[in-house]
Amino acid sequence: MGESSSLSGSGDVPTIVVRDGKGKELLCFLEQLIPLDGHDYALLTPVDTPVCLFRLSDDEEPELLEGLDASEPILSTAEVVLQEHELTLVRSAVTLTVSGELEEPDPEDFDEEDExxxxxxxxxxxxxxxxxxxxxxxxxxxxxxxxxxxxVARMENDHALLVEGEEFERVQPRIEAELEERESQD
Structure with a gap:
């Protein structure tokens, strides 16, 4: 069954490659297009599984590590560990992603842990x-x-450019408002 079950039946959601300012790429599913200020903004979800890297310590909260350099030894080690699970670490735009057959998290597991x-x-x-x-x-x-x-990406010709920094802060609330309006119309 796989991924198509969560998509709208047919499973032919368009995919698009997003580029960030450094030229890194991330393959995404196109979820929504939102016109703002004469541009089309795209709301996307990564095709591969996004992952976040944390530093763990016994006596403190895990610390989220962001903006790691792609050559970090930590990432090289992470790659080797993932390969043992037949997974691949991808240094994508926006986020690190993992490609390969991941087991879907079972929502029932969480309920028990939370209690x-x-x-x-x-x-x-x-x-x-x-x-x-x-x-x-x-x-x-x-x-x-x-x-x-x-x-969030801005569509230019056939390319999707990652919306970052000030532009993101400017358009994000408007995109959220537009999505809420669309959902209330459904």
Whole structure:
């Protein structure tokens, strides 16, 4: 069954490659197109599974590591660990992604865990640990965000350019408002 079950029946959602300012690419499904200020903005979701890298320590909260250089030894180690699971780490635009056959997280597993450690820790519920590994006496983990991961891009000719920084801050609230309006019309 695979991925098509969550899409709108036919499974032929268009895909598009998004580029960021550094020329990195990310293959995404096109979810929505939103016209703003004479541009078409696209709301996209990555085709591969997005992952976030955290530094783990026994006595502190996991620390999210962002903006890692692609040559980081941590990422090289993560690649090797993932290969053992027949997965590939992709240094994409926007986020690291993992391609390969991932087991779908089972929502029932979470309910039980949430009841056991009935804490106010929101972060624990929004990420699932994929793999953890050691680099130079420090432990790291790759986590899958469980919330939907959306990417905003501006369409130019046949290309999608990642919306970042100030432009993102400017258009994001308007895109959210437009989506809410569309949903209320359904």
């Amino acid at each position: 056991e450690n009935d804490s106010d820790d929101d972060d624990a519920e929004t990420y699932e640990l994929l793999v953890s590994f050691m680099v130079a006496d420090e432990e790291y983990g790759l986590y899958i965000p469980l919330d939907p991961f959306f990417v």
